Amino acid sequence: MSRRAADGGSTPGDRRILIGTAFCVLAVLVVAGLGSVGRPSGRSRADVRADATRGYHVADPAExxxxxxxxxxxxxxxxAAPPAPTATSEAVEPLPVSDPLEAGDAAPTPAIGVLLRPGEDGDPRHVCTASVVESPDENLVVTAxxxxxxxxxxxxxxxxxxYHDGVMPYGVWVxxxxxxxxxxxxxxxxxxxxxxxxxxxxGTDDRIETVTGAERIGFDLPAALPARLVGYPDSREQPIDCxxxxxxxxxxxxxxxxxxFPDGTSGGPMLTDIDPANxxxxxxxxxxxxxxxxxxxxxxSSWFGPDIAALYDRARTAKPNPTE
Structure with a gap:
């Protein structure tokens, strides 16, 4: 089941279709061949198949x-918000186990935020959590x-x-x-x-990492690590952590x-080796x-092993448009 993304999308179980006759089956196949109406990207099924092969999407700048x-x-x-901390240290913040073992309110931090979608009533709604991670071009975010x-x-x-309380202190990044x-x-x-x-x-040439700072990213690390888990519930306007x-x-x-950790916290980072200076x-x-x-x-979380490391390497080195 899916509990953590608050995007209103259906799950495979929600999309079961009972087809009573061969005519209905034929109709469905014809529709599939012609394309899909109302999908999130508004593109054809042929394009979706291409995405399944390529595994990436190049966004329309105008959109x-x-x-x-x-x-x-x-x-x-x-x-506006104050600049993200730039200080660093060799120290590691202690991460004692939460007592009780339950998520509680947390202060927002510059490198962690929400994925937003415009609401029909004009108010943005946040649907998932994401965080900035280090990359050569200083422009990379990780989520689920x-x-x-x-x-x-x-x-x-x-x-x-x-993000907090409807405020987007470090801007909107698409x-x-x-x-x-x-x-x-x-x-x-x-x-x-x-x-x-x-x-x-x-409207800017800003690099998100220079505005918010960035979390490091680690691969093939031990299973047992002290960690802080952060996420934004869809029903709240500030993060929680544990x-x-x-x-x-x-x-x-x-x-x-x-x-x-309820709906909306999908994509929230598990963080270890936290630098108390920033x-x-x-x-x-x-x-x-x-x-x-x-x-x-x-x-x-999916294990951050060789497969996710390869995905990160592809994402951090790729040109936005692969035909360039």
Whole structure:
């Protein structure tokens, strides 16, 4: 089941169709051949098949500009925030296990925020959590694959780092490119429930990493690590967090036991080795994977091993348009 993405998308079980006659079967096949109406990306099934092969989406800049303008039209959306901390240290913040073992209120931080979609009533709604991670071009965000690809790529989204109470203090950043593993697109394999977004701030040449700072990203790290899990519930306007030691659920899934991470927290980072000088750490997972995130007591992440490392390498080095 999927509990963590608040995008209103249906699950495979919700889309069961009872077909009573051969005529209905034929009609469905004809519709499939002609294309799909009302999919998130508004593209044809042929394009979706191409995405399944390629595993990436290049965004329409004009659409991104419109989405950013719509989101920034919300009251207080562009309220300024102080610069992200630049200090660093060799220290590591202690991460004692939360007591009780339940998520609680957390202060927003510049490098973690929400994925937003424009609401029909003019108010933005946040649907998932994401975080800035280090990359050569200083423009990369990580989240869960199920936040950005269901039946097709979700294109009407933007990232608001440091979000709280409707305020987008570090601006609105729209994807220029989205990368997922083709094996997620093919059959939503929970071992590949990770996505990377190259983002831009419309009307500027800003690099998000220079504005918000960035979390590091770690691969092939031990199963048992002290970590802080962060996410934005869809029903709240500030983040929550919890501290515990991660474990291996399987060889391809990382587990984090803590109650209270509801819908909307998908894509939220599991952070270890947090530098107390700036509050940033190393991302070792994002809420997703098994059950697309977990249940009321436990959160999961696809294992950040060689496959996710290869996806990261592709995303961080890719040109926004592969034909360039």
């Amino acid at each position: 991104g500009d419109r989405i950013a303008a719509d989101l920034l039209a919300a009251p207080d959306a562009d309220e 694959a199920h936040c950005v690809y269901r039946d097709a790529f979700v294109t009407d989204i933007a990232f608001a780092p440091g 994807p220029s490119r989205i990368d997922v593993d083709p094996r997620w697109v093919a059959d939503r394999n929970p071992d590949f429930d990770v996505a990377f977004l190259q983002v831009r701030r419309p 501290r515990n030691t991660t474990t291996a659920y399987t060889s391809t899934q990382r587990r984090f036991d803590c109650a209270g 509050g940033r750490g190393t991302v070792i997972g994002v809420i997703g994977g098994y059950q697309e995130g977990g249940d009321d007591l436990t959160s999961y």
